[in-house]
Amino acid sequence: MSQRVNPELLTEIKKYGAADISACFNCGNCTAVCPMTKEDETFPRRIIRYAQVGLEDRLLSSKELWLCYNCGECSETCPRQAEPGAFMAAARRYAISKYDRSGxxxxxxxxxxxxxxxxxxxxxxxxxxxxxxxxxxxxxxxxxxxxxxxxxxxxxxxxxxxxxxxxxxxxxxxxxxxxxxxxxxxxxxxxxxxxxxxxxxxxxxxxxxxxxxxxxxxxxxxxxxxxxxxxxxxxxxxxxxxxxxxxxxxxxxxxxxxxxxxxxxxxxxxxxxxxxxxxxxxxxxxxxxxxxxxxxxxxxxxxxxxxxxxxxxxxxxxxxxxxxxxxxxxxxxxxxxxxxxxxxxxxxxxxxxxxxxxxxxxxxxxxxxxxxxxxxxxxxxxxxxxxxxxxxxxx
Ligand code: SF4
Ligand code: SF4
Structure with missing residues (x-):
């Protein structure tokens, strides 16, 4: 299925409090240490990837976004200080504002x-x-x-x-x-x-x-x-x-x-x-x-x-x-x-x-x-x- 790309997605999410997630080089450490990631789940890395490449529909329909409880464990171990935990919280704020049509x-x-x-x-x-x-x-x-x-x-x-x-x-x-x-x-x-x-x-x-x-x-x-x-x-x-x-x-x-x-x-x-x-x-x-x-x-x-x-x-x-x-x-x-x-x-x-x-x-x-x-x-x-x-x- 073709995906619409929003090139401004990362910039938009930053307004909701994300640190500089563009520093992420997709190493996967965050997913490895996340205590909530089970079996085939791959957050937060996959959600970060969606934001980096502008896959807004994927991000807004992601169930994994809501499986995170913001424990911050991933941010402790990120070698790039990209603050993946803070990014997940900002992405949830962004999603709430998108589900709300009133602005x-x-x-x-x-x-x-x-x-x-x-x-x-x-x-x-x-x-x-x-x-x-x-x-x-x-x-x-x-x-x-x-x-x-x-x-x-x-x-x-x-x-x-x-x-x-x-x-x-x-x-x-x-x-x-x-x-x-x-x-x-x-x-x-x-x-x-x-x-x-x-x-x-x-x-x-x-x-x-x-x-x-x-x-x-x-x-x-x-x-x-x-x-x-x-x-x-x-x-x-x-x-x-x-x-x-x-x-x-x-x-x-x-x-x-x-x-x-x-x-x-x-x-x-x-x-x-x-x-x-x-x-x-x-x-x-x-x-x-x-x-x-x-x-x-x-x-x-x-x-x-x-x-x-x-x-x-x-x-x-x-x-x-x-x-x-x-x-x-x-x-x-x-x-x-x-x-x-x-x-x-x-x-x-x-x-x-x-x-x-x-x-x-x-x-x-x-x-x-x-x-x-x-x-x-x-x-x-x-x-x-x-x-x-x-x-x-x-x-
Ligand atoms: S956020 Fe940090 S730990 Fe996670 S994939 Fe990116 S660079 Fe690696
Ligand atoms: S903040 Fe969220 S994504 Fe990061 S380790 Fe904790 S539960 Fe996992």
Whole structure:
């Protein structure tokens, strides 16, 4: 099959943070030492080659791009200091921006000033939307009554719209990626061809074994950590998982809150309590959100520190969007936990309402932009892992 060549591909990927990968002379050391490379896999060398010769379609349809966990082992051994680990991370950013047709991901990855303006304006618009809701005058003192400032219905419907848009952006990106895989890869054609495959096993592997439980990351990537055994709570996989579990837990708590609200309030017409739900359900959601919030705070705090004072190559290669994602997640988690404390006070300060608006605006923003930041790998990696594990049953 003929391949379209993009002579600017390497130059383009460099804008996303790749070091000078043109120094690579294709020796293959990186592939030999990569703890994630198995059997016939040949990354990162093959992906580097695609970039060097301009095979953009090959690069964007490559499942191997997403098998790398950025341990940095390959960069340690590269005789040309071409930083193949950093290149793989930059190529993933490039792929995320190509799967996104809006151009927002590209802006967030490549333009510090415009992305800052964009983030401030977006958060401001979300805050304005909340403040524009019909609300009574605030009491001068007493406990915080945040759902009198902004009706709980407005928060729920805004949250639903944000989740819907996030899902749509993620789905469009995934469909684009699958289309590209199907064009160049026989495995991509397996499903469409109606052949019997191990798709259930491949799906379980992609979503549960690898994404939720981080099996390869935990077992293969950690063994190569500078030869020093770190406590489990400082291992890369746990910091990564803690952040992911925290984010997913908060997402689940928010969705449960809305779900219970719809059932109990909208369907039965029963009266509602603090967050719009019967007390027992409200406390269930409250506990789930608090636990998830602590996981999120722990993961993001340590990751921010490690990016500030890197102790391995995994953390020394930071794109602006990596910082943006971590800070947004940290701010959402911190303001949420702080708000919980304020809401328990019998006499809360009036600026507590500002904390509430800030928390909702940042949480909505990070959810909306999740597929367009580094968090995009949570959408694309499972797809790559699924196709990677997919095979015909008779094989
Ligand atoms: S990136 Fe470095 S180690 Fe890998 S093939 Fe190129 S020169 Fe060799
Ligand atoms: S960063 Fe680690 S997982 Fe990624 S290609 Fe290099 S050695 Fe392999």
């Amino acid at each position: 927002v991901a590209k802006l967030l990855f490549t333009s510090p000033l415009w992305s800052l303006i964009f983030l401030v304006v977006l958060a401001g618009l979300i805050a304005l939307f909340m403040l524009a809701q019909p609300n009574p005058p605030l009491p001068p003192s007493g406990p915080l009554k945040v759902f009198e400032l902004v009706p709980v219905e407005s928060i729920h419907y805004l949250g639903s719209a944000v989740m819907g848009i996030m899902g749509l952006i993620g789905l469009l990106g995934i469909l684009d990626m699958m289309k590209r895989i199907s064009k160049v890869d026989d495995k991509g054609k397996l499903l469409a061809g109606g052949k019997k495959t191990n798709w259930k096993e491949a799906l379980w592997n992609a979503l549960i074994t690898e994404s939720l439980l981080q099996k390869r990351f935990r077992e293969d990537c950690e063994t190569s950590e500078e030869g020093v055994e770190k406590p489990w709570y400082l291992k890369k996989w746990f910091l990564h998982a803690s952040t992911m579990w925290g984010f997913l837990g908060l997402l689940a708590a928010t969705m449960s809150d809305f779900f219970f609200y719809l059932i109990k309030y909208k369907v039965s017409g029963e009266p509602v309590t603090p967050a719009g739900n019967p007390a027992v359900l409200w406390y269930f959601v409250h506990v789930m959100a608090t636990i998830a919030g602590f996981f999120l705070m722990y993961g993001t705090s340590v990751l921010l520190y490690k990016r500030w004072k890197p102790d391995s190559r995994t953390y020394s290669d930071s794109n602006q969007a990596d910082w943006v994602l971590l800070w947004l997640l940290w701010l959402a988690g911190f303001s949420g936990l702080f708000l919980e404390v304020l809401m328990d006070l019998p006499q809360a300060p009036v600026w507590g309402y500002g904390v509430f608006i800030f928390h909702v605006a940042v949480s909505m923003e990070v959810s909306l932009l999740a597929p367009l930041l580094k968090f995009g790998h949570a959408f694309y990696r499972p797809v790559a892992l699924f196709f990677h594990a997919l095979k015909p049953l008779e094989e």
